[in-house]
Amino acid sequence: MMLSYVTLLLGAVSLGYASDSNESCPAITQHLSDPPYENYFYSDCHVDAQSVITSPLPSSNLTIIGPRLIVAWPAGNSGLCTFFKPQNGKNGTLGMELVNSTLGEPLRGIYDTQGSSDVPNVGVEGVISFNTSTELTIAILGSIRNIRDFTEGPSILEPIIQDATKVTKFNKTGVQFSRLWLDNITTTTLTLIPWENPDIEIEINNGTASFGAGFYHFSASLNYPQLKQLAPGQVLDRDAQALIKEKPSQTSSLSFFSYTEKLLAGGWRFLTYFGRDSMISALLLEPVLSTGNGSAMEAVIGAVLERMNRTDGSVCHEETIGDYATFLNLKNNISSTAAGFTYPMIDTDYFLPVLMARYFDASPKRINPLLNVKAGSVDSENKNLTWGDLSYIGAQKIMNMTKAFADEETVENLMRLKESEVVGQWRDSTYGLANGRIPFDVNCALVPAALYSISKLAEMPGVYPNNSITQDWAAVAAERAKIWEDKTLSFFQYNVTVDEAESRLQEYMDKNTFYDGPTHADTLANYSSSGKVIDYALAINSSDSPEKIPIMHTDTAFRLFLLNSTNDDQLTTFINATANTIIRPFPAGLATPVGAVVANPALSGENVLIANFTNSAYHGTVVWSWQLALMAKGLERQLERCTKPNSAPAFCSDKGVYGAVKKAYNILWDIIDDNTSLLQSEVWSWTYSGNAGYKMAPLGALPPPPGVSGGTESNVRQLWSLTFLSVARNTDYK
């Protein structure tokens, strides 16, 4: 059965400075329309907030999309989320919107120092309209993490949070929802008051509020210390300031995600630290990001070092702050607001030396000031250490863990997910790696790149201490890097004959439930190598059962982006296979008119993979912006090597291979250029029908694959989706 179309018009971007703003504290606002979601970003010198209003469209699946208002604050990863339903009981009849008013267009900031708290009460207010009478069904006040547990998990509501929410009359005609956090200090408040109309009423009945159709003044606020945002001019390098005028919407978003203490991963769901996201973004944005004291680059590196695990040298994946931190502490019978830090990933450790080596290579003067910073201001466990100490512990971890494979090149000695975890790299949904434990990206790209970088860092004075442990790192790490670079790929490489690939493709057509267009089977013969389709497993199952998981994917881009292989035979085969996978249209390959999909099981011949890697799976046949950027930049870096006559790799002079790489580069860029309005969002999907062909569809609007509880909603803006600020088509390779 085909899905009905979901229309998405992303665009309608208006960027403005609120007119009634105070001169010394200008408001920076941005409205991003992503129907059924309307996003409003608001920042001034007192508060940063993102508001998202959801109003179902006639085409929306009403089981998944309901009327909802979210306000999210980066400070404390805080937020509030309220769900509404039409009082007439007919889903789809309630429309809600934020409207311009004398309060704001549509929002203005709240800054109130009058309260009893030491911390000012800050937030946003404006006017919301309901086209029909409505009931507020659920209000979750406090942490975005509690809100996500509800919207993404199996609708979890925590009694300790929900029961503390007070619903009271406010100022005679209004209603106020408020909740004192578990810290006993912070209160999140939402008030709604009939706006300029004495005839509409709010009824409060046993904790439930209902509203007549009309306009309401709403205000959402909290008294929690705010972060210090970096203005666009501070996030971007001196040479990149022109981008502020050229790409105001994207630079404004980059600024919204950038603070002195850290960069945030995306809004509204991830307005907080994520190690992998910030480092990949920094690597791709490196040419335009500010450097030096107080810069965006140092905010990224500093945030990572600050949050490292001092015991084992792991880099933190995600921090738990604000009310959710107190909530988790309480679950462990601890009464404390101390932040928590999680270390489930295995890929994140390796990005750090790569980023540090690139940064310090360009800014050697910053080695000492940055590494001498005393840790502990965010992660109190790290008190008494410097960021340099933590970086050294992390490098030791990598040196310790990579030794075994250098000594003996076996599957057992490859990097695998942590014992207790089902995820471990960027495809971090339950089925993102098809239950594989030994991922391609970590083994074939991240580990060797990190080792080369540790070798370089070991040669830079002041990075690591001089001692008996580090004395031979420069040489040992480089040697080991080469082993990991050259010897891992063969564990993942596999091939099938073109005939076999064609029959598997046919099987995919029979079994998948969302695509019935052309197979493009002819491209298998044209874009392969001597009758063989060569590819690289997304992951190896496990060391006990080392099957290669035959899913086409884009993680090959990590290798092209991070390594310049000098093993010509291997590089020629690898880069040709990678290019051919991009060139072949879906389902024979990865290219669709809405982007290259990050995974495709069509040539696997395996039912389980076909059933799980769908167009509604978070890491299925869907498009991730930053993966497009990574692949584009990776291919470009390899093509650039061909311009250096003395060191050009062999593939540059193989017409078939060089031609394929250039073709892949241009196909990819043609697709990127066709979808510019989507590039800043996190991830998107598509539907297909015989009449209309491919149509872009928001991931959150598609029903989830079997066994997954809720569709995953995409963030309208994601830090690593802003990397096209620095990744651009190089027309030399047209």
Ligand SMILES: *[C@@H]1O[C@H](CO)[C@@H](O)[C@H](O)[C@H]1NC(C)=O
């Ligand atoms: C109506 O909306 C509610 C809340 O979003 C949802 O649980 C229910 O399944 C919807 N009903 C239909 C018929 O879609």
Ligand SMILES: *[C@@H]1O[C@H](CO)[C@@H](O)[C@H](O)[C@H]1NC(C)=O
């Ligand atoms: C609301 O105000 C903003 C900013 O002035 C403007 O861009 C937008 O078009 C207005 N919306 C409506 C519906 O008038």
Ligand SMILES: *[C@@H]1O[C@H](CO)[C@@H](O)[C@H](O)[C@H]1NC(C)=O
């Ligand atoms: C309460 O209502 C009165 C009269 O309607 C109004 O003047 C006043 O501004 C309101 N106060 C707040 C805090 O909304």
Ligand SMILES: *[C@@H]1O[C@H](CO)[C@@H](O)[C@H](O)[C@H]1NC(C)=O
């Ligand atoms: C908040 O107050 C409660 C009740 O007095 C107390 O049990 C709890 O420990 C306090 N929480 C914190 C984080 O101080």
Ligand SMILES: *[C@@H]1O[C@H](CO)[C@@H](O)[C@H](O)[C@H]1NC(C)=O
């Ligand atoms: C009031 O709400 C509570 C909890 O939602 C419910 O258990 C109770 O039955 C309700 N009382 C009435 C009179 O509706």
Ligand SMILES: *[C@@H]1O[C@H](CO)[C@@H](O)[C@H](O)[C@H]1NC(C)=O
């Ligand atoms: C840090 O690493 C040690 C050793 O692996 C582990 O026991 C500890 O739980 C980690 N800390 C956190 C906060 O996860």
Ligand SMILES: *[C@@H]1O[C@H](CO)[C@@H](O)[C@H](O)[C@H]1NC(C)=O
């Ligand atoms: C830091 O050092 C002080 C004084 O030496 C000591 O009391 C404290 O326990 C140390 N903290 C940590 C986290 O090691």
Ligand SMILES: *[C@@H]1O[C@H](CO)[C@@H](O)[C@H](O)[C@H]1NC(C)=O
């Ligand atoms: C690395 O290995 C050495 C020697 O076994 C050990 O002393 C050290 O604690 C390890 N460090 C880390 C961070 O794994």
Ligand SMILES: *[C@@H]1O[C@H](CO)[C@@H](O)[C@H](O)[C@H]1NC(C)=O
């Ligand atoms: C295809 O795979 C087989 C079996 O692993 C291997 O022997 C052969 O060399 C591969 N062919 C190519 C062209 O990679």
Ligand SMILES: *[C@@H]1O[C@H](CO)[C@@H](O)[C@H](O)[C@H]1NC(C)=O
């Ligand atoms: C590289 O791929 C092209 C198709 O794009 C194919 O014609 C050529 O034979 C391949 N070359 C090698 C060396 O595999």
Ligand SMILES: *[C@@H]1O[C@H](CO)[C@@H](O)[C@H](O)[C@H]1NC(C)=O
């Ligand atoms: C690989 O070579 C390209 C082109 O010269 C260069 O831009 C890139 O930085 C190199 N990458 C590494 C890891 O050395």
Ligand SMILES: *[C@@H]1O[C@H](CO)[C@@H](O)[C@H](O)[C@H]1NC(C)=O
């Ligand atoms: C709407 O979503 C539900 C829940 O995921 C799903 O079962 C149903 O098939 C969807 N309806 C349509 C028309 O796609």
